[in-house]
Amino acid sequence: MVDAVRSAPWGWRALFVAVVLATLVVRLLPLGRAAGGWPAPDLVLCLTCAWVLRRPDYVPALLIAAMVLLEDLLLMRPPGLWTAFVLLGSEFLRDRASFSRELTFMAEWMMVAVVMLAMLAGYRLATALAFLPQQGLGMALAQVAGSILAYPVVVGASRLLFGLRKPATGEVDAYGRRL
């Protein structure tokens, strides 16, 4: 029965929503972190990249946009801007999902790191163009570095906890179609 749920994309989509909501709740906990501490890695970004490269059909663009927009609104970020960049980055990776099946994990990691850095650069450029106050460059870079380092952990956790992996060559889905 678990297999039936897992093979249906809707179960995975619900799982994605649940994981994103869980990270949101953890970040909103009123634990009184002092200002100026190290920023935590952006786990939602890691999760999106990891899932898009493994099974693009589990994370449709609309779902990604809805989740990140919710995050934007709850975390007091400019609404929509970071969502747009996450969407563009995830679409870029989605186009290379089949290509990445032939890559080693190292190469995939490098690709994701470059995409994350490009997203940060674009975001900072856009906020500068809109004359918004910039967050400190050091802090922002530290957050992206944390996200890049957290990426293998997220991939491993998705593999171990949820059993998410790249489809093998010639694997078929529940309807017998090739993946």
Added chain:
Amino acid sequence: MARDRSAQQNFGRPVRRILVGLLVFLLVALFLLWRIDSPRVERLRVALVDRFVPGMDWAMRPVTRMVGMVEHFQSYARVYEQNQELRRELQQMKAWREAALQLEQENAKLLGLTQVRLDPRLTHVTGVVLADSGSPFRQSVLLNVGERDGIRDGWATMDGLGLVGRISGVGRTTSRVILLTDANSRVPVSIQPSGQRAILAGDNTPLPPLEFLEKADLVRPGDRVVSSGDGGVFPADLLVGQVVQGPDRRLRVIPAADYQRLEFLRVLRSHEAEPITDTGGLIAPPGGIAPPPDAAVDGSGGGSDG
């Protein structure tokens, strides 16, 4: 079968790309709308937070409690040192208590002599902290009191001891407090023995710096910092903290409020002072005379100057 699907994909790809492009366009449009007409979108955001965060409270409260318990348990490990420290502090506090009692009596006498009437309208509403900002670049907390409890934008918020921040964004049942350490926070303060005025400008570090200080050599580390009430932002004389000198020789403030454990916060109801718009109306004989007919015109011009 497989060929059918790939053909369908090839056909669907440009359409998909257009739809994603449309989605990106909508998101950027939302961002631009926020940039142009911020209050409207911010109200939407406040309404969303108002719906969403109190609903998550059932999940957040046990976790918060558990983390608190773990932290308390860790502090048991050094209970002996803490005990010693507390005893030392208690000794100092006893001395202070004596001083405070004496000062209180003296103050009461002086107030009686001068027949000062304190503002009785400075009351407060107490709220519980529901959630953090959740982002390392923002310093704010969410309270469980809102419009329903009469909270309004701009009111000062304190914990038991010192100023914590100001209300910015009020929903029906929640309100957001921008902390003094947030990069957007600017509070006019005065530094106690010398009476110097300055602006406490948050910069996302635990110790916000003092800016626009006229004579920095009159200010010493250890001086008390209180809100000055300039600009009508806050009531005057709320304790903010103590001056310290950072390693970069800038003067900074240690907040008196305990930012590590913000749990219950007081929102001070402050009523806006009556604006003085008319210079001529101030000086009048006791009987009162009718204001000159062009007072209204003068008033609208003078208000923006003063």
